[in-house]
Structure formats: structure tokens, C-alpha cells
Amino acid sequence: MAIIVHKYGGTSMGSTERIQNVAKRVAKWMRAGHQIVVVPSAMSGETNRLLALAKEIAPNPSPRELDQIAATGEQVSSGLLAIALQEQGIDSISYAGWQVMVRTDSAFTKARIMEIDDSKILADLNAGKAVVITGFQGVDPDGNITTLGRGGSDTSAVAVAAALKADECLIYTDVDGVYTTDPRVCEDARRLDHITFEEMLEMASLGSKVLQIRSVEFAGKYKVKTRVLSSLTDPMIPLEQEMKSGTLITFEEDSTMEAAVISGIAFNRDEAKITIIDVPDRPGIAYQILGPIAEANIDVDMIIQNQSVDSKTDFTFTVPRAEYQKALDLLKNSVQKHIGAKEILGDAKVSKVSVVGVGMRSHVGVASKMFRTLSEEGINILMISTSEIKISVVIDEKYMELAVRALHKVFELDQK
Amino acid sequence: MAIIVHKYGGTSMGSTERIQNVAKRVAKWMRAGHQIVVVPSAMSGETNRLLALAKEIAPNPSPRELDQIAATGEQVSSGLLAIALQEQGIDSISYAGWQVMVRTDSAFTKARIMEIDDSKILADLNAGKAVVITGFQGVDPDGNITTLGRGGSDTSAVAVAAALKADECLIYTDVDGVYTTDPRVCEDARRLDHITFEEMLEMASLGSKVLQIRSVEFAGKYKVKTRVLSSLTDPMIPLEQEMKSGTLITFEEDSTMEAAVISGIAFNRDEAKITIIDVPDRPGIAYQILGPIAEANIDVDMIIQNQSVDSKTDFTFTVPRAEYQKALDLLKNSVQKHIGAKEILGDAKVSKVSVVGVGMRSHVGVASKMFRTLSEEGINILMISTSEIKISVVIDEKYMELAVRALHKVFELDQK
Numbered sequence: 001m002a003i004i005v006h007k008y009g010g011t012s013m014g015s016t017e018r019i020q021n022v023a024k025r026v027a028k029w030m031r032a033g034h035q036i037v038v039v040p041s042a043m044s045g046e047t048n049r050l051l052a053l054a055k056e057i058a059p060n061p062s063p064r065e066l067d068q069i070a071a072t073g074e075q076v077s078s079g080l081l082a083i084a085l086q087e088q089g090i091d092s093i094s095y096a097g098w099q100v101m102v103r104t105d106s107a108f109t110k111a112r113i114m115e116i117d118d119s120k121i122l123a124d125l126n127a128g129k130a131v132v133i134t135g136f137q138g139v140d141p142d143g144n145i146t147t148l149g150r151g152g153s154d155t156s157a158v159a160v161a162a163a164l165k166a167d168e169c170l171i172y173t174d175v176d177g178v179y180t181t182d183p184r185v186c187e188d189a190r191r192l193d194h195i196t197f198e199e200m201l202e203m204a205s206l207g208s209k210v211l212q213i214r215s216v217e218f219a220g221k222y223k224v225k226t227r228v229l230s231s232l233t234d235p236m237i238p239l240e241q242e243m244k245s246g247t248l249i250t251f252e253e254d255s256t257m258e259a260a261v262i263s264g265i266a267f268n269r270d271e272a273k274i275t276i277i278d279v280p281d282r283p284g285i286a287y288q289i290l291g292p293i294a295e296a297n298i299d300v301d302m303i304i305q306n307q308s309v310d311s312k313t314d315f316t317f318t319v320p321r322a323e324y325q326k327a328l329d330l331l332k333n334s335v336q337k338h339i340g341a342k343e344i345l346g347d348a349k350v351s352k353v354s355v356v357g358v359g360m361r362s363h364v365g366v367a368s369k370m371f372r373t374l375s376e377e378g379i380n381i382l383m384i385s386t387s388e389i390k391i392s393v394v395i396d397e398k399y400m401e402l403a404v405r406a407l408h409k410v411f412e413l414d415q416k
Numbered sequence: 417m418a419i420i421v422h423k424y425g426g427t428s429m430g431s432t433e434r435i436q437n438v439a440k441r442v443a444k445w446m447r448a449g450h451q452i453v454v455v456p457s458a459m460s461g462e463t464n465r466l467l468a469l470a471k472e473i474a475p476n477p478s479p480r481e482l483d484q485i486a487a488t489g490e491q492v493s494s495g496l497l498a499i500a501l502q503e504q505g506i507d508s509i510s511y512a513g514w515q516v517m518v519r520t521d522s523a524f525t526k527a528r529i530m531e532i533d534d535s536k537i538l539a540d541l542n543a544g545k546a547v548v549i550t551g552f553q554g555v556d557p558d559g560n561i562t563t564l565g566r567g568g569s570d571t572s573a574v575a576v577a578a579a580l581k582a583d584e585c586l587i588y589t590d591v592d593g594v595y596t597t598d599p600r601v602c603e604d605a606r607r608l609d610h611i612t613f614e615e616m617l618e619m620a621s622l623g624s625k626v627l628q629i630r631s632v633e634f635a636g637k638y639k640v641k642t643r644v645l646s647s648l649t650d651p652m653i654p655l656e657q658e659m660k661s662g663t664l665i666t667f668e669e670d671s672t673m674e675a676a677v678i679s680g681i682a683f684n685r686d687e688a689k690i691t692i693i694d695v696p697d698r699p700g701i702a703y704q705i706l707g708p709i710a711e712a713n714i715d716v717d718m719i720i721q722n723q724s725v726d727s728k729t730d731f732t733f734t735v736p737r738a739e740y741q742k743a744l745d746l747l748k749n750s751v752q753k754h755i756g757a758k759e760i761l762g763d764a765k766v767s768k769v770s771v772v773g774v775g776m777r778s779h780v781g782v783a784s785k786m787f788r789t790l791s792e793e794g795i796n797i798l799m800i801s802t803s804e805i806k807i808s809v810v811i812d813e814k815y816m817e818l819a820v821r822a823l824h825k826v827f828e829l830d831q832k
Contacts, residue, residue: 016472050492054499056432061499068510069495072488076466079485083470083477094484098514099559143515 002167003035003125007135007157010044011174012231013077016084023084025235026130030090032239035125037164039135039157040081042073063108067137067147071097074134074153082132093124094132097139102156104138104146111146113138113155113218116163133160151212158215162222169224171211172231177247178203178210180413181265186405188414192263194248199263202356202390216249223251261359261366262411265404268352271301272324273383273394274331275316278342281308288339289315292330298323302352302385302394316383318394324348350382351400354392355407367391373410379403418583419451419541423551423573426460427590428647429493432500439500441651442546446506448655451541453580455551455573456497458489479524483553483563487513490550490569498548509540510548513555513562518572520554520562527562529554529571529634532579549576567628574631578638585640586662587627588647593663594619594626596829597681602821604830608679610664615679618772618806632665639667677782678773678827681820685767687717688740689799689810690747691732694758697724704755705731708746714739718768718801718808732799734810740764766798767816770808771823783807789826795819
């Protein structure tokens with residue numbers, strides 16, 4: 001008998017019929033003798049509907065009130081799931097975040113979980129109940145409702161699993177696991193049976209949007225055995241089969257398995273880059289450039305500053321393409337003159353491609369192999385950035401698919 | 417400066433535009449220096465939508481989970497109203513029932529308010545905030561969400577007003593007050609400037625569905641000055657005018673005003689009556705008849721048992737017409753034989769008409785005037801039931817409008 005946390009996304013909870021399927025699946029696990037906690041998202045579209053109502057009233061509604069409103073979506077889906085479980089003959093109860101004390105900080109719309117009280121949940125589990133806990137939300141020290149931001153239900157599930165010291169956290173989603181790259185771009189893409197959480201972090205942040213990145217951090221911090229698997233299979237497939245499906249996120253390089261050098265090729269199509277030419281190289285200049293960008297809530301991804309020549313340097317960074325014009329206007333109108341830069345250049349048609357793998361640590365030559373491959377395909381590299389287990393390049397958008405396929409092949413990701 | 421509680425129904429909160437109108441009205445009161453607590457219902461249709469989802473999954477869903485689901489409607493409308501108030505330049509905060517501790521018993525879907533903690537609300541009011549509190553809901557001693565049943569937001573508002581010792585509780589609704597009778601039946605119907613809460617109780621339970629009856633009981637118990645008024649007026653009408661509009665529910669017969677003998681004619685069109693002939697007159701017989709009816713959740717209204725003759729009596733009661741067949745079948749199949757009754761008769765086409773007024777206490781002859789009037793119109797009286805301030809008759813449905821109009825006229829309700 002194990003404690004298992006299930007998480008179901010908005011698509012899996014998208015209709016009463018789908019909720020009934022989720023209930024069948026959970027009931028199957030319960031009947032096999034497991035103790036199950038379920039963390040559902042809101043029914044798909046519901047959170048957007050609620051936020052749209054608020055935006056009809058105010059362009060920038062109070063974040064506290066937005067959370068008060070948005071948190072109801074999960075409360076409804078959780079109650080419906082508890083009812084569906086009861087119809088399956090399973091004793092079940094649903095709780096909003098505040099009812100089991102999912103304690104968060106007070107950063108409305110992007111709160112962080114501080115602590116979860118496990119007493120009520122464990123008592124219910126030991127009484128034979130399936131416990132349904134609203135994802136995406138918590139309560140702050142003043143008793144205000146908070147939400148964790150988009151995709152926050154993943155984090156809720158992993159945090160609940162950590163609090164309960166659950167044996168496994170199963171993230172049911174509409175893909176059947178983590179792939180070596182996006183199968184829509186490269187048909188040889190292959191599902192990984194396991195991936196380290198560090199690789200998962202790099203994959204997630206680079207656009208393989210299977211799991212919210214904060215949930216992966218949480219899983220890593222508390223060593224929560226987390227599995228990503230499909231909610232689209234027949235809910236009654238044999239448990240043994242389901243338990244081995246999907247992709248397991250692991251925490252140590254397993255010495256018994258041959259560590260692949262590279263685990264996957266991640267990419268982000270919709271990037272834009274901005275270069276500020278002849279920036280005076282003096283302390284604080286990076287902040288003077290990026291401070292206003294951050295204040296405007298524009299996400300900056302890669303940042304590169306070259307060695308200065310004659311006390312001048314060039315400063316380049318990437319932003320999501322949707323934010324490109326806003327960032328460019330901001331720099332031209334209020335930053336350029338202030339810092340005395342010569343010119344501001346931009347390119348809104350670039351993509352980022354990254355090779356990711358913990359094996360990189362113990363293998364030299366990954367970078368040179370990557371650059372040679374791109375060169376042989378005639379692809380010019382515009383920017384390079386590296387971390388311990390990842391090498392990213394920014395290239396012209398039109399070469400993105402070509403680069404992904406070539407790298408997938410050269411690093412033999414199509415072979416197990 | 418006064419503490420005033422405003423309550424707005426689902427129609428008044430029915431769209432973001434209407435919510436903005438509510439905000440304008442509340443802002444007007446705030447700017448005049450009053451401290452305002454607002455208790456809104458869910459947006460119209462929302463509670464039904466949520467309950468329908470649950471019924472799609474289970475014919476008889478768990479009441480605890482139903483409340484968990486249904487309570488979200490008010491949480492959304494309250495958050496939206498707080499945002500709309502902020503857009504009016506009014507500092508505002510919304511609270512779910514559990515956040516200000518609207519404590520109830522654990523009777524899910526029909527809970528009763530036990531206590532409301534006023535500390536948080538008063539602190540916010542004194543800080544200049546408009547406080548929005550979800551209607552219809554509370555929290556039980558175990559931290560479960562409860563709802564108060566249909567129309568429960570009226571009770572929430574009156575309970576909040578009682579807890580705060582508010583100067584007045586304004587129930588904004590889609591009618592502009594309490595009328596001497598339904599204007600759709602009698603065109604001479606006149607709005608009452610005031611009505612005693614006892615009369616209001618009789619009017620409400622008899623079908624003048626302006627206020628939930630429990631809210632009136634609450635108002636009576638805690639002497640909450642309660643006014644029913646229209647939310648359909650221009651939100652910017654002068655405050656002086658608004659403060660005097662609608663109908664005020666009073667608690668003592670005001671000695672300075674000429675007490676009218678009769679305040680109104682209430683009626684209920686959709687009744688049915690059932691008579692059990694030759695019931696043996698022995699102890700416990702009424703329970704043997706009505707016990708099974710109550711267990712089947714059928715509401716019984718009037719009950720009449722005549723003096724027995726030869727140890728046999730006739731027993732008659734009325735039920736809502738929609739429940740008539742169910743009640744009849746129940747009696748014929750399982751009660752009649754058991755109690756040894758001769759025959760069961762029924763009539764599904766009857767209506768109840770009542771004259772209501774505290775003035776009845778000090779005036780004789782109301783009953784005889786009522787019966788004479790009906791007789792002169794050729795209307796046969798099928799049943800009679802009286803209370804201290806009300807006389808009700810059951811008549812053939814087809815005479816209902818005629819009876820209402822004749823009584824309205826004979827008791828001079830068209831004249832102020």
C-alpha cells in the first residue's frame with residue numbers, strides 16, 4: 001500500500017464526462033489498495049473565463065481580488081471530482097487550499113507554497129477516503145486566498161506529495177511523457193523512460209512545456225519521485241502497465257544505466273534579440289538597461305555582454321517575440337539617451353535551440369560537435385550561451401526545424 | 417455616519433455592466449460618509465449552472481460537495497464587485513464566508529447562521545473600506561463550506577447587519593418594495609411604505625416572494641431595520657430620495673400612525689388539497705398520515721382536522737401542486753390501508769388567498785367581512801385556517817384573481 005498523488009490538468013477535467021473518467025482511474029488505484037490524493041486543475045477554459053470577467057471591469061484588477069475569483073475554478077472541479085468518485089463507490093472529500101492549510105506567501109497571482117499541513121489529509125487517507133485537493137491555490141498568513149500562477153497545479157501536486165512523503169507523484173497530462181524533442185518538428189523524437197530533474201529543468205524552461213518549472217524545482221528539492229504520463233489512455237488499463245508508462249523524473253544519475261551524453265533537444269521558436277551597440281563599459285550599466293525592461297514585466301532570457309574594446313561594449317539579450325516591440329520602444333525612448341549608447345538593433349525572427357544532458361558533464365566535445373553540425377548545415381550561430389548541462393544557440397528562425405533534426409540525429413537520440 | 421448593509425440579488429449582479437452599476441451606487445453611499453458592507457448574490461444563472469454540473473455526474477450528489485461547488489458563485493461576484501468598487505476610487509476588499517467567519521451549523525445546502533465575527537469587518541470599515549461579503553454561505557465548526565439554501569443571501573445580509581449593529585439593511589431587488597398584493601393580479605395594488613415584520617412573515621410565506629422568510633425571522637429576532645427597495649433605479653439618484661424609497665420592515669406598531677386593519681392580500685395559486693375520509697380518531701393518527709409525507713420531502717401547508725363523529729373524522733391538508741400526485745400515490749399505496757381510512761379524495765386545482773394585517777388583533781369582524789365578500793362574489797370556501805394576524809381560505813383556482821381583487825377593494829387597500 002502506497003501513498004500516491006495524482007494530478008490532472010484542465011483538459012483531463014474538461015467536461016463532466018472526462019471527470020467521470022478521472023474518477024474511474026482513481027477508483028482503480030484505490031481498489032488496488034493504494035491511498036490516493038488527487039490534485040485537479042480547473043475545467044479547461046474556466047480560469048480564462050473568470051479572469052476575462054475581471055478584465056471587463058478593470059484593465060488592471062487588484063491581484064488579491066483576482067485570486068479570490070480565479071481560485072473558484074479548482075474548487076468547482078474538485079467538488080465535481082469528489083462527487084464522481086462517490087458515484088464510483090469510493091468515499092471521497094474535496095478541500096480548497098485553505099481547508100487543508102496549503103500555506104503560501106502573499107505574492108498574489110504568483111504565490112509560493114511555504115508549508116502544507118498533512119494531518120487532515122492523512123486522517124482522511126487512513127479512513128479510506130480519496131482526498132481531492134484544489135490545485136493552483138493556497139492561503140496566506142492573513143487568511144487571503146492566493147494562486148500560484150499558470151500551471152500552478154503541478155506545483156500543488158508535487159508539494160502535496162512532498163508534505164505527505166508520498167511514494168510517487170503522477171502528473172497526468174495530454175502527452176504521454178517527455179520526448180527527446182518535439183515530435184511535430186522531428187519525427188524520430190522518442191519518449192524518454194526517465195530524465196534527471198536537472199535535465200527536466202532545462203527542458204522545461206526551454207519550452208518543452210510538459211511541467212511547470214517550479215514544480216520540477218520543488219520535486220528536486222524534496223526528492224519527490226514524479227512521473228509524467230497520459231490521461232488519454234483507457235482509465236481501466238491494467239495498473240501494472242500504467243505504473244510503468246510515461247517518463248519518470250529521477251534525482252541521481254543511475255550508475256547502473258549507461259548515461260546518455262545528451263537527453264534531448266529543446267527549442268523556443270518565438271524569440272527576438274536586441275543588441276545595444278557601443279555601450280559605455282561602466283559599473284551598473286547592465287542594470288540601467290535591464291531594470292526598465294524588468295519593471296515593464298518583460299521576461300529576459302539569454303543575456304550576452306562581450307569583452308569591451310576602448311571602454312565600449314555591445315550588450316545583447318533575448319525576449320519573447322510578443323514583447324519585442326515593447327522592449328525596443330522602451331530602450332529607444334528612455335534608455336538609449338540616458339546611457340549614451342550609439343545604436344539599438346533588433347531581430348524579431350530568431351529561435352533558440354538547446355542540447356540538454358547531464359552526460360555533458362563527463363563528456364568533452366559536445367559543444368564542438370553541436371557547432372560543427374550546425375556549420376555543416378549552413379546555419380549561422382547568432383548567440384551562444386552555456387550552462388553545466390545545456391548549450392543554447394540563437395539562430396535565424398527559418399533554420400530552426402533543420403537544426404533540431406540535425407542535432408537530434410547527430411546525438412543519436414533516435415536510438416535507445 | 418452610519419453603518420449600512422446593502423444586499424444585491426443575482427439579477428442586479430447579472431453582468432459586469434450591472435456590477436459596475438452596483439459599484440456606482442455603493443460609491444455614492446460611501447462618498448456621503450457612510451460605512452458600507454455589501455452582500456451580493458452570485459451572478460444570475462451561475463448557481464443553477466454549477467448545480468447542473470453536479471447533477472450531470474450524480475442524481476443525488478453529496479450535499480457537502482454541492483456546497484463546496486455552489487459557494488463559488490458568490491465568491492466570484494464578490495471579487496468582481498470589489499474590483500468594480502476600486503475602479504470607482506473606493507478602497508474595497510471581498511471576503512468569502514469563512515474569511516470573516518460566518519459560522520453556521522453543518523446542515524449542508526440549508527445551513528443556519530450561528531455567529532458572525534465582526535472584528536475584521538469593523539477594522540476594514542474603520543479603515544475606510546467598502547467590505548464585500550459573499551452571501552449565501554458560511555463555514556461549519558469543522559471548517560466545511562456550507563450554504564444557506566435558495567435566497568440565503570438575504571439572510572446573510574440581515575445577519576451581517578445584526579452582527580455589526582448596522583443602522584439599516586437595504587435589500588436591493590428587482591421590485592421596488594412590498595405591495596398590498598401582486599400588481600399583476602390586481603391593478604390597484606399599492607406599495608406599502610412600511611410593514612411590520614410579522615406581516616412580512618405572513619406575506620413571505622404566503623407567496624409574496626420579496627424576501628427569504630428566514631431573513632425576515634432574523635430581522636425580527638435581532639431588530640434589524642430592513643428596507644426592500646429597487647436596484648433598477650438610476651444608481652446616481654439622490655441619496656435622500658433613495659433612503660426613503662421601497663418598503664421598510666418595522667418591529668413595533670407605531671402608535672403615531674393609524675394602523676391599517678389589513679396590510680395586504682397574499683395568495684398562492686399552485687396548491688392542491690387532499691382529504692382522507694373516515695379516519696379513525698385515535699392518538700397518533702396525524703403522525704401516521706403526515707410522517708410518510710414529510711419523509712418524502714413534500715411540504716405540507718394547511719392542515720385541518722374536524723371534530724370527530726362516531727370516532728371517525730376527516731383529515732385535510734394542502735401540498736404544492738407539483739407534489740400532489742406523489743403525495744396521493746403515497747397515501748393510497750402505503751397509508752390508507754394501514755390506518756383503515758375509507759377513502760382518499762383530492763383536488764389539484766385549488767388556490768389559497770389570505771388577508772394579512774397586525775390591525776386584525778384589535779379589530780373584530782375581519783373574518784366575517786372576508787367571508788361575506790367571497791360569498792357575494794359566489795366563491796365557495798373549501799378550507800379555512802387562521803392565525804393571529806392572518807386568515808387564509810382555500811378556494812377553487814378559477815376564482816383566485818376575483819377573490820384577490822374583491823378583498824383588496826373591500827379592505828380599502830387601494831387607499832393610503
